[in-house]
Amino acid sequence: MTTSFDIEVFVRFAETDAAGHINNTSYFLYLEEARTKFFYEVGIGKTNKPSIINFILASTKCDYVSQAFAGQILKVTTTVTNIGTKSFTVDHVITTDMDQVVARATATLVCFNYAEQRTEPIPDLIRNNLEKNFTKING
Amino acid sequence: MTTSFDIEVFVRFAETDAAGHINNTSYFLYLEEARTKFFYEVGIGKTNKPSIINFILASTKCDYVSQAFAGQILKVTTTVTNIGTKSFTVDHVITTDMDQVVARATATLVCFNYAEQRTEPIPDLIRNNLEKNFTKING
Amino acid sequence: MTTSFDIEVFVRFAETDAAGHINNTSYFLYLEEARTKFFYEVGIGKTNKPSIINFILASTKCDYVSQAFAGQILKVTTTVTNIGTKSFTVDHVITTDMDQVVARATATLVCFNYAEQRTEPIPDLIRNNLEKNFTKING
Amino acid sequence: MTTSFDIEVFVRFAETDAAGHINNTSYFLYLEEARTKFFYEVGIGKTNKPSIINFILASTKCDYVSQAFAGQILKVTTTVTNIGTKSFTVDHVITTDMDQVVARATATLVCFNYAEQRTEPIPDLIRNNLEKNFTKING
Numbered sequence: 001m002t003t004s005f006d007i008e009v010f011v012r013f014a015e016t017d018a019a020g021h022i023n024n025t026s027y028f029l030y031l032e033e034a035r036t037k038f039f040y041e042v043g044i045g046k047t048n049k050p051s052i053i054n055f056i057l058a059s060t061k062c063d064y065v066s067q068a069f070a071g072q073i074l075k076v077t078t079t080v081t082n083i084g085t086k087s088f089t090v091d092h093v094i095t096t097d098m099d100q101v102v103a104r105a106t107a108t109l110v111c112f113n114y115a116e117q118r119t120e121p122i123p124d125l126i127r128n129n130l131e132k133n134f135t136k137i138n139g
Numbered sequence: 140m141t142t143s144f145d146i147e148v149f150v151r152f153a154e155t156d157a158a159g160h161i162n163n164t165s166y167f168l169y170l171e172e173a174r175t176k177f178f179y180e181v182g183i184g185k186t187n188k189p190s191i192i193n194f195i196l197a198s199t200k201c202d203y204v205s206q207a208f209a210g211q212i213l214k215v216t217t218t219v220t221n222i223g224t225k226s227f228t229v230d231h232v233i234t235t236d237m238d239q240v241v242a243r244a245t246a247t248l249v250c251f252n253y254a255e256q257r258t259e260p261i262p263d264l265i266r267n268n269l270e271k272n273f274t275k276i277n278g
Numbered sequence: 279m280t281t282s283f284d285i286e287v288f289v290r291f292a293e294t295d296a297a298g299h300i301n302n303t304s305y306f307l308y309l310e311e312a313r314t315k316f317f318y319e320v321g322i323g324k325t326n327k328p329s330i331i332n333f334i335l336a337s338t339k340c341d342y343v344s345q346a347f348a349g350q351i352l353k354v355t356t357t358v359t360n361i362g363t364k365s366f367t368v369d370h371v372i373t374t375d376m377d378q379v380v381a382r383a384t385a386t387l388v389c390f391n392y393a394e395q396r397t398e399p400i401p402d403l404i405r406n407n408l409e410k411n412f413t414k415i416n417g
Numbered sequence: 418m419t420t421s422f423d424i425e426v427f428v429r430f431a432e433t434d435a436a437g438h439i440n441n442t443s444y445f446l447y448l449e450e451a452r453t454k455f456f457y458e459v460g461i462g463k464t465n466k467p468s469i470i471n472f473i474l475a476s477t478k479c480d481y482v483s484q485a486f487a488g489q490i491l492k493v494t495t496t497v498t499n500i501g502t503k504s505f506t507v508d509h510v511i512t513t514d515m516d517q518v519v520a521r522a523t524a525t526l527v528c529f530n531y532a533e534q535r536t537e538p539i540p541d542l543i544r545n546n547l548e549k550n551f552t553k554i555n556g
Binding site: 297303 | 441473475480
């Protein structure tokens with residue numbers, strides 16, 4: 001049973017900084033890509049235009065655990081950790097190909113109706129998919 | 140008495156996304172610029188090369204409160220909220236020129252010795268400056 | 279008589295790379311900001327949404343002349359060098375506060391009607407403004 | 418016989434702008450990634466630290482041919498078009514998975530000795546590799 005969703009990203013030279021490692025802001029590019037592809041997997045809609053119902057980022061946090069460098073291939077693992085009425089929360093872990101943790105992050109996504117510019121309950125189809133396929137099992 | 144440090148940033152078109160507003164990742168560019176200029180003010184060293192002692196970002200969080208757009212001039216206000224032995228924490232508030240809150244963020248900075256690749260106590264000169272000039276007063 | 283248009287940009291740490299200097303891709307951020315502000319000056323419309331008539335970038339080129347670094351304040355000077363029926367071309371020069379040339383660039387902008395998704399002749403008001411106020415004088 | 422080198426890139430939402438398509442600056446990220454991976458292939462050294470001899474970007478140009486969007490997978494094809502004493506030039510073509518041309522670009526790379534901070538003739542091993550394996554055949 002799938003309880004997490006993985007992507008791989010190649011670290012671009014432009015994403016590093018003069019300290020020699022990945023710049024703190026670049027991690028959020030990787031996390032956004034992880035969520036975009038996770039959304040496709042969950043059925044939130046592969047589109048470049050905002051669909052009528054979408055999930056917007058309400059909050060995100062990143063803890064920087066170890067350095068990583070240009071040319072590395074990093075894995076971003078996304079797991080759903082909480083599902084509310086109108087929002088859900090994911091954990092992201094970024095690791096090297098040697099399984100060293102580079103960063104740990106969270107993101108809270110809110111269901112938003114662009115046409116009416118207001119939040120909405122998560123549609124059942126998406127809620128079921130999130131619950132069954134991507135939620136960490138406790139115990 | 141100064142208890143916060145402000146900068147202004149111009150929102151570039153490249154920092155927006157196809158949803159029409161500033162992309163979630165771009166806020167971290169503004170926050171980094173705010174901390175860089177705050178560091179100059181505190182005396183942490185204006186240099187493009189890592190000095191022997193520097194402050195590295197251990198963690199950062201951003202809550203997205205309202206949308207903002209290309210061409211706007213945003214204010215980023217930085218306040219020290221906690222000073223520990225080896226680290227300190229700042230709050231950032233991003234507002235429009237109409238004083239509308241766009242985002243609220245925090246960042247934890249750790250004193251790091253690059254030469255020895257380990258954390259260190261915050262030097263007294265910097266600690267005093269942080270305490271006297273940039274810390275929010277309670278009560 | 280104005281024949282060029284200047285802006286200043288602060289070089290962010292995130293815009294550097296592990297070679298220690300500004301990453302090649304970051305210069306295009308500065309050039310875009312220069313054009314956006316130049317457009318305001320010319321009267322091409324300060325708006326975050328594409329207006330019906332706008333100018334889109336058809337081509338851009340950058341020659342990297344010397345290195346520049348985080349924390350520097352760079353000047354971007356924009357001059358109109360050619361005005362055609364539907365497009366015009368600008369030169370950009372990026373310099374340090376010591377007047378050292380960091381990069382030289384060009385950009386070709388085409389008048390585009392978003393509503394009809396086709397190119398259009400440059401409106402007279404804009405053409406006159408470009409010709410009178412921002413074009414390099416020869417001889 | 419190989420005469421070109423291809424990579425695929427996923428277009429991130431952060432790489433688009435409020436006009437709804439990929440921002441002009443983002444293409445240079447794709448081109449840099451293409452050159453980095455091309456360099457690995459040619460044997461220019463997979464490292465995050467500048468090696469003593471490296472190739473630096475002297476000039477780059479991009480013509481924007483058609484729009485592309487978030488979520489698309491683009492192909493970047495790199496071909497060597499000219500080899501001089503100390504520099505070589507590549508063409509890049511960016512295409513969609515339907516083979517539509519999105520952008521055409523060029524880049525001039527100069528052999529640079531970081532230790533001595535000066536340009537150098539291209540080492541024979543690299544020159545031979547560039548000539549035999551990646552150069553477009555005429556006639």
